Amino acid sequence: MAIQLQQAIAVGTYILKQRLQGKKRFPLVLMLEPLFRCNLACPGCGKIQHPVEILKKHLTPEECFAAAEECGAPIVSIPGGEPLLHPQIDQIVKGLVARRKFVYLCTNGLLLEDKLHLFEPSVYLTFSVHLDGLKSTHDKCVNREGVFDIAVKAIKKAKSLGFRVTVNTTVFQGTDPKEMHSFFDFLESLKIDGIMISPGYSYEKAPAQDLFLKREQTKALFRQILQPWKSGKKRWNFNHNPLFLEFLMGEKDYDCTPWGSPCYSVLGWQKPCYLLGEGYYPTFKDLLENTDWEKYGHRSGNPKCADCMVHCGYEPTAAMDALNIENTGKAITSLFG
Numbered sequence: 001m002a003i004q005l006q007q008a009i010a011v012g013t014y015i016l017k018q019r020l021q022g023k024k025r026f027p028l029v030l031m032l033e034p035l036f037r038c039n040l041a042c043p044g045c046g047k048i049q050h051p052v053e054i055l056k057k058h059l060t061p062e063e064c065f066a067a068a069e070e071c072g073a074p075i076v077s078i079p080g081g082e083p084l085l086h087p088q089i090d091q092i093v094k095g096l097v098a099r100r101k102f103v104y105l106c107t108n109g110l111l112l113e114d115k116l117h118l119f120e121p122s123v124y125l126t127f128s129v130h131l132d133g134l135k136s137t138h139d140k141c142v143n144r145e146g147v148f149d150i151a152v153k154a155i156k157k158a159k160s161l162g163f164r165v166t167v168n169t170t171v172f173q174g175t176d177p178k179e180m181h182s183f184f185d186f187l188e189s190l191k192i193d194g195i196m197i198s199p200g201y202s203y204e205k206a207p208a209q210d211l212f213l214k215r216e217q218t219k220a221l222f223r224q225i226l227q228p229w230k231s232g233k234k235r236w237n238f239n240h241n242p243l244f245l246e247f248l249m250g251e252k253d254y255d256c257t258p259w260g261s262p263c264y265s266v267l268g269w270q271k272p273c274y275l276l277g278e279g280y281y282p283t284f285k286d287l288l289e290n291t292d293w294e295k296y297g298h299r300s301g302n303p304k305c306a307d308c309m310v311h312c313g314y315e316p317t318a319a320m321d322a323l324n325i326e327n328t329g330k331a332i333t334s335l336f337g
Helices: 005-020 061-071 089-098 112-118 135-141 147-160 177-189 215-230 242-248 284-290 311-322 325-336
Strands: 029-032 075-078 102-107 125-130 164-171 195-199 263-265 268-272 277-281
Touching (some): 075 089, 089 102, 125 147, 177 215, 195 215, 195 242, 242 311, 277 284
Parallel strands (some): 164 195
């Protein structure tokens, strides 16, 4: 597995500390959205469908730092929109790194090569480049030709300068498992620092609703996609807890941990999670204490959660499970395997 040892130790220590303090609910990853603007209009994305007046807004660095301190999660993922459109994104990243947060700056790669001079390589900083497959598939997914080539060129440049780079892949209806196998092989040739993979969530405002998988379809498809990894024939470098991948294949039965990846944006703390837009709270404490968490997750019967198997809800569950005695050996082995 590609999760670096320093991050794994920090997260494990954090979880144990929260448990010793008797906390039942606590975050692992802050999903920090400093803006919603994007330079792409992907048909499977529901994050850019905000009114123009909202798309013009962005968080200040100070607001980002305050959210990170308020939340306390050891990892900060910066999605969007396209974060590299933010005029102060370098200051935001620098401030979070100075606070020893493990930052994953998510980008479609279009601006990455031109912006690399704004950042410094660090064990705390990873560029997470979004690629949904090989060239023709990815360009179709983002509805623009040439994006794949630009992103791959930026990945090569970032790696040559010493930056950590992972690739984030969303799986939709119609994904060809054999193409995914070739795609993973290609990513390995780029010497990236890990692959992140997750099924897409059916955002209500996403233009193409036929892209999204039902729960049993997700399990069947991921069994095909991950079979060479599971059997040991391929050693693809996934940036995931292996228990999460087993969940995607239907080998683990987890429920969602929606408070594990809270989302903060220009609108506030999103109710109840990164994927469902049911309003906003002014503080993280309000989100944690005033949300009726029993209404969310697959087992709740909430139709909006019925088919969701997305990493932001279920990877925190897998992380908690990894600290159970019977799974600790597997988790440690995966770090050094």
